[in-house]
Amino acid sequence: MGLVSLNLFPIESNVIHVKHGMRKYFLLFLLGTFSAFSQPSPWGTGSVFNQSLDSLEADYTITSHVGISFHLNNFLNNYDYNIHIPPNYNGSEAFGLITFINAANNGNLISSWLPVLAEKKLILVAGNNIGNSVAIDTRIGVVLAACKSLQETLNIDSTRIYSSGASGGGRSASHLMFCFPEIFAGMIPNCGANYLRQVNQDYETQNPNSHYEYIFPYTSAQFAYVKSFNPILAYLTAYDDFREGDLMNIYHNGAEPDGFEAKILEISGSHCNTSTEHFRDGLNFLEHPFWEVLKDSFAISGPITGNGFKLINANILNNNLVLNPDQKPRAYSRNPLLWNDPKGAIIRASFRLDSLNFAENSTLNFAFYDLLDSSIFNQSIGDSLRSSTPGFLINYQFDSIAPKVSVLISSPSKGFYGDTIFSGRFIDFSASAKQAIKLHLWQDEWRLEFNQHFDPTSVQSISAVKLLDDHRSLRIRPSTNALWDTSDYSDGTLISLYSERINPNLNSSTVAFDYFQMISADTSASASLGIVNPIDHNRYYSLYPNPNNGFFYLHSLNADQLNFSIINSQGKLCAKHLHAAKKSQLDLRHLPQGLYYLRSEQGDVQIKFIIAP
Structure with missing residues (x-):
C-alpha cells in the first residue's frame, strides 16, 4: 500500500470514532506528508473487475452533516469493485477520482467514457452488487469507502473527486x-438525479407529481451547508430519456434558481444513452474555473466585477441599464469575452419591459462580434451583423403578446452572412414578468436558455438547431458542417445590447436590464476595451492627484460640458460636479476618507479615486 500524503487524505472534521491503530495511522500520515514517493497502481492500468480493496489504516466511522453514519471498513470487507486506471497513470502525478453507482448490480464501466478518463487524468471506481434494489445508504457507503481506500492506495487529487451514476444510481450519486460536499467537488449523474428539495413538476414525463427528485428531507441549514462548498452539477440525459423531464425539473426549477453552477447536457437517444463527447462536455463543465469577467447589477457605484458597459444613448437609472428604443441606444461590454475553447463561457442577463406603457413595437438585440478589429468598439454596431465578420445575434421582436425570437449568424468561412438559423414565438409571455436568458457557449456547442416557452408550432430552424423538450432551450450543435471555425473569436467577443422601434411612427416600450454576468474559462481577457482603446471617453478624462486629501483636478482633451456625480463605495450620491472646461477643480475635502467614484450622467465615464490624508 502506498504512503498517504497530506492532500490525499484530509482530516475529517466529522470523524466520530476510531477503534484502533490511531498511533499507527498518525505516524503513517506524518510520514506520508513528507514523502516524495509515488503511488503506482498495484493492479497496473486498464480496467480491473471484481477487485477487493484494502481496509483503511484507520478503522473509523464517518458521519455526514445530515446525520448518516458509515463504518467504511464494513463495506470494504463485504463488497468488491470495478476500477479503471488510465494508461497514463504511474503514481507520480495526482489523478482525480470518479465514484460510480449503477442502476443494475454490476459496477458498469461505460466504454465510451474510458478515453476521456485518460484525457482528464481521472480514475473511475464502481461498486458491484449495489443496484436499485439495495438501500441507498448502503449504495453510497460502498463507493464512499472505495473513495477513501483509493486515497490511501493511489495518488489521488482530493480537489478533483466527483460522484456519478446511471439512472437510479444517478439519484444515489x-x-x-449532497451528503459529503466537503469530499465531492461536484457530480455528473447520467439519466437520473435527485435534489435537495421538492421542485415544481413543469416537465414531468414518467410519474406525474411523484417528486421523483426528492428522496431525503434536507433542512434549510443542511441546504445552506451544501451551498457553502459551491459544488458543480452536470446533468446528462438524452432526447428520448424517460427521465429527461425529471432532470429538467431539477435544473430549471431547482439548481439554477437556487444559484448552483449547473448545466444540463443532452444528446440523441433513449434512457441512459451517452457518448464520449457527452461525458467530455460534462467533465469540462465540472472543471470549469468560472472566472467572472463581468458582473453588473447597474448600481450607481459601478459594476461588481469587471468594467461594465460603454453607453451610447443609454442610461443607468434606479439600478437599471435603461434602453429607450426611441433613441436607438447601445451598450457595449468593456470586457471582451473568450468562449471558443473546450470549457467555454456562461452569460446570464435579465431585464424588464415597461409594462405600464407596453407598446408592441420594440426590438432588442444581443449581438456578439468577433474582435478581429478592436476599433469595432468605437463604431455603431448592435443593430445587425456584419457579413464580413464572424458574429451571432439574438433578436427579440416585442411585436405582439407572443413575441418572436430569432437567432442569426455570420460566419463568412462557412457561407453564413447574417442568416437566420432559428425563429419562434413565446407562448406564455407576460409584459409584466422579468425576462431572463442564459447562454452556454463553447467550441462545439451553443446552448440558449430562456425563461419563457416557445410555441413548437411557430418554430423554424436549420438542422443544427434543436428546440429541446422543455420548449425553452436551444441546442445549436452541427453534426457535420460547423457553423464557426475554431480560430474564430480568438481575440475575444464584443457583446452589444441594442434597442429600437419596429415601426418608427409608433410608440415603443423601454427595456431595463437589472443584471448581466459573463463567466469565462480563459482569464487572458482581463483587459478593458474601454481603457485600452484611445477613442473611448475614459481616455479623454483624468483625475489627479489621486489619491489625495480631497482636492482634485479633472482634466479633459476638450471643453465639452458634462455632469458628474460623486458616489461613495456604498452607492450613495455625495456630490455633483459640472465639468465645462478642459480643466476644472473638485473640492471634496468635506467628505470622509474612503473610496469614491466619479461617474458621468450617461455612465460612459467612470473614474475610481480615493480620499486619504
Whole structure:
C-alpha cells in the first residue's frame, strides 16, 4: 500500500470514532506528508473487475452533516469493485477520482467514457452488487469507502473527486455528493438525479407529481451547508430519456434558481444513452474555473466585477441599464469575452419591459462580434451583423403578446452572412414578468436558455438547431458542417445590447436590464476595451492627484460640458460636479476618507479615486 500524503487524505472534521491503530495511522500520515514517493497502481492500468480493496489504516466511522453514519471498513470487507486506471497513470502525478453507482448490480464501466478518463487524468471506481434494489445508504457507503481506500492506495487529487451514476444510481450519486460536499467537488449523474428539495413538476414525463427528485428531507441549514462548498452539477440525459423531464425539473426549477453552477447536457437517444463527447462536455463543465469577467447589477457605484458597459444613448437609472428604443441606444461590454475553447463561457442577463406603457413595437438585440478589429468598439454596431465578420445575434421582436425570437449568424468561412438559423414565438409571455436568458457557449456547442416557452408550432430552424423538450432551450450543435471555425473569436467577443422601434411612427416600450454576468474559462481577457482603446471617453478624462486629501483636478482633451456625480463605495450620491472646461477643480475635502467614484450622467465615464490624508 502506498504512503498517504497530506492532500490525499484530509482530516475529517466529522470523524466520530476510531477503534484502533490511531498511533499507527498518525505516524503513517506524518510520514506520508513528507514523502516524495509515488503511488503506482498495484493492479497496473486498464480496467480491473471484481477487485477487493484494502481496509483503511484507520478503522473509523464517518458521519455526514445530515446525520448518516458509515463504518467504511464494513463495506470494504463485504463488497468488491470495478476500477479503471488510465494508461497514463504511474503514481507520480495526482489523478482525480470518479465514484460510480449503477442502476443494475454490476459496477458498469461505460466504454465510451474510458478515453476521456485518460484525457482528464481521472480514475473511475464502481461498486458491484449495489443496484436499485439495495438501500441507498448502503449504495453510497460502498463507493464512499472505495473513495477513501483509493486515497490511501493511489495518488489521488482530493480537489478533483466527483460522484456519478446511471439512472437510479444517478439519484444515489446525487445524494452522496449532497451528503459529503466537503469530499465531492461536484457530480455528473447520467439519466437520473435527485435534489435537495421538492421542485415544481413543469416537465414531468414518467410519474406525474411523484417528486421523483426528492428522496431525503434536507433542512434549510443542511441546504445552506451544501451551498457553502459551491459544488458543480452536470446533468446528462438524452432526447428520448424517460427521465429527461425529471432532470429538467431539477435544473430549471431547482439548481439554477437556487444559484448552483449547473448545466444540463443532452444528446440523441433513449434512457441512459451517452457518448464520449457527452461525458467530455460534462467533465469540462465540472472543471470549469468560472472566472467572472463581468458582473453588473447597474448600481450607481459601478459594476461588481469587471468594467461594465460603454453607453451610447443609454442610461443607468434606479439600478437599471435603461434602453429607450426611441433613441436607438447601445451598450457595449468593456470586457471582451473568450468562449471558443473546450470549457467555454456562461452569460446570464435579465431585464424588464415597461409594462405600464407596453407598446408592441420594440426590438432588442444581443449581438456578439468577433474582435478581429478592436476599433469595432468605437463604431455603431448592435443593430445587425456584419457579413464580413464572424458574429451571432439574438433578436427579440416585442411585436405582439407572443413575441418572436430569432437567432442569426455570420460566419463568412462557412457561407453564413447574417442568416437566420432559428425563429419562434413565446407562448406564455407576460409584459409584466422579468425576462431572463442564459447562454452556454463553447467550441462545439451553443446552448440558449430562456425563461419563457416557445410555441413548437411557430418554430423554424436549420438542422443544427434543436428546440429541446422543455420548449425553452436551444441546442445549436452541427453534426457535420460547423457553423464557426475554431480560430474564430480568438481575440475575444464584443457583446452589444441594442434597442429600437419596429415601426418608427409608433410608440415603443423601454427595456431595463437589472443584471448581466459573463463567466469565462480563459482569464487572458482581463483587459478593458474601454481603457485600452484611445477613442473611448475614459481616455479623454483624468483625475489627479489621486489619491489625495480631497482636492482634485479633472482634466479633459476638450471643453465639452458634462455632469458628474460623486458616489461613495456604498452607492450613495455625495456630490455633483459640472465639468465645462478642459480643466476644472473638485473640492471634496468635506467628505470622509474612503473610496469614491466619479461617474458621468450617461455612465460612459467612470473614474475610481480615493480620499486619504
